[in-house]
Amino acid sequence: MTAVAALTERLVRVALRDFDLLIGIATPVATLLGLNAALRHIIDTGTMSYADYVLPAIIVQAMLLGAVTTAERAAWEQSSGFTIRLRAQPVSELAPMTARMLYCLIRGALALAAAVATAHLLGFRLTGGITNTTGFVVLPLILTLALSLGADATGTWLRRSGAGQLLLIPQLILVLASTGLAPADSFPEWIQPFVRHQPVSQITGTLRGLATGNAAVSDLVITAAWCVGLLVALGSIAVRMQRRPR
């Protein structure tokens, strides 16, 4: 446990110096302000303000970006002398990965707080009561943890930087072609089935429901299944990557 704490502290110190934490906090703030300024009079979101509508997508994107930096960090660590030396220390083989996951949760929590605080200034309010609000906070964190586990396995496997860039492409497509930025009706007809049913649309929809307390149970179940399924599947791959013989 001391080892995990010490390694997590190390990652936080490094992230303060290479500005990763600052970027993690600034990105959702800048994206939310930018999109809101550019699109709030263009995209029709009915009675809901555009800031309220788009906030879940901003949060999901911040969680996805957190996973991307995890991939980059895991890849970089594989080739660093520090990690090699770490393997000759009396430390569990899962400790370095556990520390990376704790770091990604810290980064995710700070990004979430920054996004919500910015939205608050634009009029957003969490009105769903304590249970819904808890869901609104926990769901993105489970998502970033699950995706970071997958990213960690990818980075560990690729062993070189660029692992993160590779993951940027699917995350960009998933966020742009989702109902997170605009309702499905505003997309061309041929892509609408994909837009409606892909995971980012699913999760942003659920987050919107949790924010107001209007989430349907069936909707919650599907989203929870996505997140927990990803967590278990990607988690077991990530653990296996760390345990493979060298």
Add this chain to the structure above:
Amino acid sequence: MIEVSQLTKAYPGVAALSDVSFSVPAGSVMALLGHNGAGKSTTIQILSTLVQPTSGRAVVAGYDVVHQPAQVRERIGVTGQDACLDLLLTGRENLVLFGRLRGLRRRAASRRADELIEQFDLGDAAGRPVQTYSGGMRRRIDIAAALVAPPRVLFLDEPTTGLDPCSRRQVWALVTELAAREVTVLLTTQYLEEADVLSDSIVILNSGRVVASGTAETLKQETGHSYCEVTVGHPDDVTRLAAMLADLDGVEAVPANNTVSVRAVDGVGTLAEVVRRTDRSEVAVTDISLRRPTLDDVFLHLAREPLAR
């Protein structure tokens, strides 16, 4: 303290180590001597539990490196060829981190870091990120990190490669000091001189095999005569000169280099004799020098003569 028997490591297409055996008594310093690719680093990697051997057995501080790696890791310190620290953290932060990885509480780790900073004379640099350190300072902090929890066995992989002479002396002094404190040290080096100065015993590796082992003294007697090297101006003179020196010990002509070398059995006496003879001849000599054996000479010698272990 270290027992290695019939250790073999095969990578696809390459035998990195074949049938390597040696032992290092507690509290002594052993040098693994060899060129790049001789198998030195592979040996260290196996003994420090980083790499699994293909076959053979290695016991470090009483524990098998394959079956009891956790116990081995608690008792060893390792430094690699490259700086094995977090370059973005300061020297002090690195030392505290490694202390905590060895199970020290934050305060104890912090106290230990201060001790090491003082002992290794890193006071001025301790608050700067390691990436700003010079090569010698990095090596020092690297060794300090390996000593955070005093190890029974310390592995130093090429601790002086790439260092300037002054930093090299500092590392040498450090190793000598550690040996005085009963730490068992296994180090690798490409320099015979370094092995000679630092170690109680030497194992010479070539292409993954042990080609010689013993104390520095015995190896020097077997292989290590200084020799007198004469460089001439014209290739034709090489054979002429070799003929003139033919009755001396270990004469070797190397026409490609325009040189003739003679084993300096009497040291400077041999040099004087060679000078006398070349002086009388009409051979145009451009240089005469007395040279200490290099690692290459030892290998050449070993390749020529089957060696009594």
